[in-house]
Amino acid sequence: YRLGKDYEKPAFGIQTVNAHGQDVAILERVALSKPFCNLLRFKRFSDDVPTLAALKDDPVVLVVAPLSGHHSTLLRDTVRTLLPEHKVYLTDWVDARMVPLDQGDFDLDTYVAYIQEFIRHIGPEVNVISVCQPTVPVLAAISLLASNGEFTPRTMTMMGGPIDARLSPTSVDNLATNKSHGWFENNVIYRVPQNFFGKGRLVYPGFLQISAFMSMNLDRHKESFRKMYAHYAAGETDRAIGIKEFYDEYLAMMDLPAEFYLQTVRKVFQEYHLPQGKLEYRGRLVRPELIRRTALFTVEGERDDICSIGQTLAAH
Numbered sequence: 281y282r283l284g285k286d287y288e289k290p291a292f293g294i295q296t297v298n299a300h301g302q303d304v305a306i307l308e309r310v311a312l313s314k315p316f317c318n319l320l321r322f323k324r325f326s327d328d329v330p331t332l333a334a335l336k337d338d339p340v341v342l343v344v345a346p347l348s349g350h351h352s353t354l355l356r357d358t359v360r361t362l363l364p365e366h367k368v369y370l371t372d373w374v375d376a377r378m379v380p381l382d383q384g385d386f387d388l389d390t391y392v393a394y395i396q397e398f399i400r401h402i403g404p405e406v407n408v409i410s411v412c413q414p415t416v417p418v419l420a421a422i423s424l425l426a427s428n429g430e431f432t433p434r435t436m437t438m439m440g441g442p443i444d445a446r447l448s449p450t451s452v453d454n455l456a457t458n459k460s461h462g463w464f465e466n467n468v469i470y471r472v473p474q475n476f477f478g479k480g481r482l483v484y485p486g487f488l489q490i491s492a493f494m495s496m497n498l499d500r501h502k503e504s505f506r507k508m509y510a511h512y513a514a515g516e517t518d519r520a521i522g523i524k525e526f527y528d529e530y531l532a533m534m535d536l537p538a539e540f541y542l543q544t545v546r547k548v549f550q551e552y553h554l555p556q557g558k559l560e561y562r563g564r565l566v567r568p569e570l571i572r573r574t575a576l577f578t579v580e581g582e583r584d585d586i587c588s589i590g591q592t593l594a595a596h
Contacts, residue, residue, distance in 0.1 A: 291353070297360065300364075304324045306324060307322075308320060316379055316383075316390070319398050320352075321367075338365055338367055339405065341367065341407045342433075343368065345372070346414060349490070351372075352371060369402055371398065373534065387539040391417045399432075399433060404431040407434050407436075410436070415441025418438070434574065437578075439578075441592050442587050442591050443555065443592055443594040444591055456545055456550055468488055469541075478535075504523055508520050555594055576595060
């Protein structure tokens with residue numbers, strides 16, 4: 281029942297944080313709305329004048345969340361940790377099954393265009409953090425801004441992303457290389473049913489994604505469920521609820537736009553366009569070497585079973 285039920289998008293639920301020694305209120309609001317993504321601003325408020333002045337001087341951060349199945353709320357703790365010392369924006373991706381067909385398609389180029397628009401909206405003082413999947417389109421977006429002669433972010437931090445998926449391939453990388461592009465197109469792409477706003481849209485459905493995620497560590501997930509019910513039986517309700525709340529979030533999946541998913545599989549995981557200098561955006565070559573004024577920091581996880589050591593470091 282737990283695996284098969286439908287899960288709603290969780291809330292961020294961040295009402296207050298302690299910043300500069302004071303509790304400040306947090307208001308979550310949409311700074312910019314696009315058909316497939318809302319740029320969220322976690323606005324901080326205080327009646328204390330010195331605190332308000334300090335808040336205004338804090339650096340601004342754009343956190344680019346992955347568009348890889350889970351909702352952006354998976355980065356709730358990242359946002360909460362940044363808020364005491366930063367003005368925080370976040371990409372909140374929209375479930376493709378909820379986007380009507382008349383809003384057009386969403387492919388990898390559209391993703392890059394969104395990131396460019398968000399950076400322009402926030403301004404030249406922005407620091408960009410990309411987590412996993414978006415490292416490739418974020419690097420492309422900033423490269424294109426540089427080639428246009430526009431301002432680029434002060435810094436870009438790339439965390440566990442497949443800049444060069446040829447290096448130390450994981451099971452995810454191997455799946456992409458062992459199956460043809462046609463296999464993905466024929467086996468994981470379906471149309472959204474009639475009871476959703478996005479009816480008729482081609483997507484990679486969430487229920488297939490969660491099956492793939494769970495199968496990677498099936499024994500661990502089975503043990504977690506066993507522990508949850510054992511805690512309930514032993515009257516350890518708090519411990520059981522902790523596991524339940526994790527899976528309420530983990531099992532809440534979005535449908536991904538088919539054109540975006542298939543292009544990512546082909547260009548990032550099968551043909552390695554970016555590290556080979558072949559990635560194009562609407563006919564223009566993406567040239568990361570043109571980035572001159574943006575500091576780069578890459579972060580890799582030693583036990584990351586999706587994006588292994590060296591793949592993100594390749595950005596340098």
